[in-house]
Amino acid sequence: MSSATQAAEPVARSAPSIAELTRLARRDMEGVDALIRNRMQSPVSVIPALAEHLIGGSAKRLRPLLTIAAARLAGAKDDACLNLAAAVEFIHTATLLHDDVIDSSELRRGKVAAHLIWGAPASVLVGDFLFARSFELMVEAGSMPALEILARASRVIAEGEVLQLTRAHDLDLPQETYLEIIGAKTAELFAAASEAGAVSAGAPAPVCASLRRFGRNLGLAFQLVDDALDYSGASETLGKNPGDDFREGKATLPLLLAIARTGEAEKAFWERTIDRREQTEADFERARLLVAGCGALETTLALAEDYAADAKAALAGFDGADGWKAAMIELADFAVWRRM
16 A cells, blocks of 8 residues: 555544543542542431532533532632532532422433432432532632532522423423423533632633633533433433433423424324323334434434534633643543433
8 A cells, every 4th residue: 555545534533532631640539439429428318428429420520520620710729619620529419319309300421310319309309418518618718709600500400490390291382492401401511610710719700711711612512412322222321211301391401403394293292292282102113213314313402513613612712732632522522422
């Protein structure tokens, strides 16, 4: 084979991952994990047992990792960001506990959902306990701006949950409202995690705004891919059962696109399964084929790629000498690669 032919061959690109970001943040995340395990303790034994069920094990801790990465990229030299990162994880875990009760979910992070083991009241109350712990950690961080950012995020997340609940099973949900819901439920905590990290580093307002933009767009990309995976992924990828969104009647973008594109031909099917939630075992497979067949997955994933590109663009002005910028760019690529 000639050198010219060799030169023309494409170079294989390895799949993006969070391995480098995890390596860079290893020492910081060890400190965050220690804080998390210390602060989830309580003399009321069900609290640490239930919290450990969800927090322990294989969780990526992506949101606190984002807080650490944003702080270091913004020039942080101390450990002021660790308390905020732990607070972010507690906020996230509390929302998951509440979500699973509301949605009657059976799996979370590949495990039986906590409310099926300890009951819905205990799950909700432990979620409240973790919210309280998160605010204690924020206060101890000693940054009023960071406290404001994460407190606002907690309020916005709750508003997103209520908005989703009030528009559940809505076959005519506009795409703008869907994006408003995921912007509040998911992207707001990504944005706040990044912005709080930058604030803890004492970064100027434009830097904090850029990192908030990165987090928000990353969160939107993640949620869009998650919603697509519900119709195409496996339990190992999702950490929950594929089809849960369909069975719960959630109006996610792949479903909304499929409803619009299949039109009158499938109107009765969608009204029965989503609006009235009268479903048989075979209905998810039919829905999955309709979603895939009309191109709804491709459209959803293309939008996720656009948001990931916007996230990467937000980092354009940062110095990449220390490796954090490249690792965060790879995180944005990983967000959309998970569909594979």
